[in-house]
Amino acid sequence: MSTQWQIVHDAESPEVVLATDFPVSGRNEGGFTELAPRLDLDCQLWQTVPPVVAPGTDLDPADYLRPWLTEIRESGYRVRSVLGYCAGSVFAGALAQEIARWQDGAPSIVVFDPELVDVPTVHLQFGRVIGNMTTVLEADELTYIEQEAQRLAKADGVTPAEFAANLFEMFRPLGEKALARTGMEPEFAEELISLVGSFMAYLSVASNIDPRPGWARATAISSTSPGSGLNRLRSSGQGGEPGFVAEELRFDVEHRDLLRTDDAAKAVAEILTK
Known part of the structure; x- marks a missing residue:
C-alpha cells in the first residue's frame, strides 16, 4: 500500500492523473475527492500524502519531492496530467517538470486558484x-x-x-x-x-519552489474570490501577466467551492481527454 499517494479514483489503465493538495478532514474548501467523481476518468487519480515533517529553513525541496517522484516512477504508470489546488499548485508545476525528464511526453498541468506562497x-x-x-x-x-x-x-x-x-x-x-x-x-x-x-x-x-516554468504551460481554473489564486497575484503584483499561465478559465464560484462546481469539472474533464 502506498504511503506517498492516496488513490482517489481507481481504474484499469496504464495512465494516472496526479493531484497535489494538503487534504484534511473538516476543512470548508472542496477537495479532489469531491472533484474526482465529476471527471468521469478512465484512469486512476492519485492524491498526495504530505510528509510528516516539522517546518524548518533547512528543508530541501528536492528531498521533499523525492518520495512522491520515486513512487510515481517505480509504479510504471504514465502520468497523463498533474493537478494542483491553491499552494499545491506549486508542487504540481514542479512535479510535472520533473516527470517530463523521464517520461515520453510531458504531462499536462491544471492548477486551481494557484498561489505563490509568501x-x-x-x-x-x-x-x-x-x-x-x-x-x-x-x-x-x-x-x-x-x-x-x-x-x-x-x-x-x-x-x-x-x-x-x-x-x-x-x-x-x-x-x-x-x-x-x-x-x-x-x-x-x-x-x-x-x-x-x-x-x-x-x-x-x-515557498522555496519556483513553479512558474511549469505554470507557463498550465491551464488555470480561477474562482471569483479576490483573495485567491491569480486574482490575488494580480492585485499584489506577483503574477498574472500574459504568459504566467498558458490559459485561464474563470468560473463564477467562490474559492472554497472551486473543486465542487460541475462547470469547472466539465472543463477539466475535457482537458484530461486531450
Missing part, C-alpha cells in the same frame, strides 16, 4: 488552522497566538519558511497544553500537533 499566505493559512481549534484553545491563548503571529509576520526580512517555522515553534506548547486539557491520549494529541507542523512544512517548502 508570508501573508502562511499567516492566512495558519489563522485558518487556529480557527479550527477555537473549541480547545482558551480566549487568552487565542489572543496570544494572534498577537504573536502578527509580531512574527512583521519581523524584518523574515522569509515564508522562517515564518512558518517560528509559528509552529510558538504554537506547539500551547497546542499540547490545550489538547491535554481535553483528556486526549498523548499519542493522538501528537498526531494532531504534527499535522499542523506538516502543513506549515508544506507551505514552507512551497
Whole structure:
C-alpha cells in the first residue's frame, strides 16, 4: 500500500492523473475527492500524502519531492496530467517538470486558484488552522497566538519558511497544553500537533519552489474570490501577466467551492481527454 499517494479514483489503465493538495478532514474548501467523481476518468487519480515533517529553513525541496517522484516512477504508470489546488499548485508545476525528464511526453498541468506562497499566505493559512481549534484553545491563548503571529509576520526580512517555522515553534506548547486539557491520549494529541507542523512544512517548502516554468504551460481554473489564486497575484503584483499561465478559465464560484462546481469539472474533464 502506498504511503506517498492516496488513490482517489481507481481504474484499469496504464495512465494516472496526479493531484497535489494538503487534504484534511473538516476543512470548508472542496477537495479532489469531491472533484474526482465529476471527471468521469478512465484512469486512476492519485492524491498526495504530505510528509510528516516539522517546518524548518533547512528543508530541501528536492528531498521533499523525492518520495512522491520515486513512487510515481517505480509504479510504471504514465502520468497523463498533474493537478494542483491553491499552494499545491506549486508542487504540481514542479512535479510535472520533473516527470517530463523521464517520461515520453510531458504531462499536462491544471492548477486551481494557484498561489505563490509568501508570508501573508502562511499567516492566512495558519489563522485558518487556529480557527479550527477555537473549541480547545482558551480566549487568552487565542489572543496570544494572534498577537504573536502578527509580531512574527512583521519581523524584518523574515522569509515564508522562517515564518512558518517560528509559528509552529510558538504554537506547539500551547497546542499540547490545550489538547491535554481535553483528556486526549498523548499519542493522538501528537498526531494532531504534527499535522499542523506538516502543513506549515508544506507551505514552507512551497515557498522555496519556483513553479512558474511549469505554470507557463498550465491551464488555470480561477474562482471569483479576490483573495485567491491569480486574482490575488494580480492585485499584489506577483503574477498574472500574459504568459504566467498558458490559459485561464474563470468560473463564477467562490474559492472554497472551486473543486465542487460541475462547470469547472466539465472543463477539466475535457482537458484530461486531450
